[in-house]
Amino acid sequence: MPAEPVSDAPGAAAVLPAEGAVPRPQGAAPGEAHRPTPRAGRSRRRLRLVARYLLLTLGALVVLLPVYLTVVNSLLPEPALAHQPPYLYPSHAQWQNYSTAWVGGHLSIYLRNSVIQTAIIVVGQLVTSILAAYAFAFLRFPFRRTLFLLFLSTLMIPFEVTLITNLDTITSLGWYNTFAGLTVPFLATGFGTFLLRQAFLQIPRDLQEAAALDGYGHWRFMTRVAVPLARPSVAALAVFSFLGAWNQYLWPLVVTGNNNAVRTVQIGLKLLVGTNVSSVNVTLAGTVIAVTPLLILLIVFQKQLVRSLTAGAVK
Amino acid sequence: MASVVSRRSQRLREAVLGYLLILPALAVFGVFVFYPFARNFKLALYQTPPFPGLPSHYVGLHQVGQVLTSSNFLQSLLTTIFFVVLVVPAGLLLGLFLAVAAHRHLRGIAVYRIIFSSTVVSSVAVAALVFGTLMNPVVGFLPWLGINPHPPILENTTWALPAIAVMAVWQFLGLSFIIMSAGLSSLPEEVLEAARVDGASSWTTFWRVTVPLLSPTLFFGVVVATIYAFQTFGQIDILIGSQNAAYEHVNVLIYNVYTTLQINGDPGRAAVLSIALFLLTLTLTLVQMRFLERRVSYAS
Incomplete structure (x- = not known):
């Protein structure tokens, strides 16, 4: 995730208005002044509303059509896939496609691996980001600014530039095809440090002084005051890390080997295409299985996700 | 003391x-x-030996020049630029369009918002498989609509890259929508209100007021979209691969780095290619900052 040029204004990233958080009295105002008669105005407004809903529904259909057809095809028996005209709903649903994908595609192993890999990365990124962001926000030490810029510069280096050497490093550490190899390169994030530092900078100085008077050391202040107050940003980072880790593709592809010890579900999906257990319908059943955890995540944590994805988008 | x-x-x-x-x-x-x-x-300065096991030897900038003037690199560069042109404007405009449409407090709008942002959770593998099926010459939807070129879309030297671009636009749409929505909801409502009171039509208000005010968001969107397009890798790997007839025509720089390293086993060349990709990304981002920021009007 690239960041905008960093402004020093505290909370530039942290206080984004969540989408739709503020109610706006929009539909009411336009055209009030110059509508011809009340009745004509009202019917025109109704027409506009209908047009807007039609437009929204059309957009939703375009976005969802590929997903819908995937679900339909994942339920059809194989011969039905080539049927012309295509089935637009699963007229004879064949649920065992899902069990075939689950068993034959080793999806339970891949999903378990993905859960472990993602958990390590999310927890690791949260811990390293909280610690570093706390230091950058609350502690004074020489070269603090330079070091912070160094952290930010990692956002400018795309992963593929480091790929070649990282593969060598992981191999020489003996971490090829292990969870360590899969996760350790991602245990720190410049973006996360930036996001949390901005949130920490919003905490009033008085609070810190009051805590110091109460005999709070840095550790207690961090765990009892700073992190709880920055919870929205911490949650946003967690969701963001989760999404990034779960959907990783290039690194797991090069760093995992032929047995399925640590392969993640994304690589599992790629392999599902090639193996003989799979016909298209089974592959698609596997796809649905792989994406379901994330859809649930989206619906539950929409606010946090939006907050993390738009950090830097608005000033 | x-x-x-x-x-x-x-x-x-x-x-x-x-x-x-x-x-x-x-x-x-x-x-x-x-x-x-x-x-x-x-x-980048060391040439990989033709047979594994031999030590690689120092060739200096020779290899850099060789790679950067090779037809492989030039074609890869053109493909990458073409891909960016296909993905970035379409992805951003569609996202903006949906965000504007959904920027009202209507009944059920939350459902539409979740749908529009939903593609953000799809991984490259998921997007690839979903669209791979849609574009399958036997299964499917497109033959029914009469779209069935020979060779099939994903082996077709003309259509393979645009097909990958459609997939990328779809996958990017969720993020684009989220970014644009956040930008819209941060606009100062009074200004838009004033424009309306002055009798400006919604069309005029949109182009003369909303878009200029939104320009920081649009600028951010262009940078994010360009970087996203540069890093599109998984769809190409899963759906096309290096054995495909259309391979040369979809061999964008990042895929070129991967095939050079993993399939040809040539870290020296791969390093040169990855530096080229890095410099390209960096330059574009800096140029965009320069040119776009000058036109951007910041609201606050």
């Missing part, structure tokens, strides 16, 4: 604590970002 000493030692302790707290992240960055970044430049 004692207080001076204790203050100094307190300072020292604060500094030590500061370094300790940033150490874990710094260690990871050092080993897995900065070191490989620096070493990449060195690798």
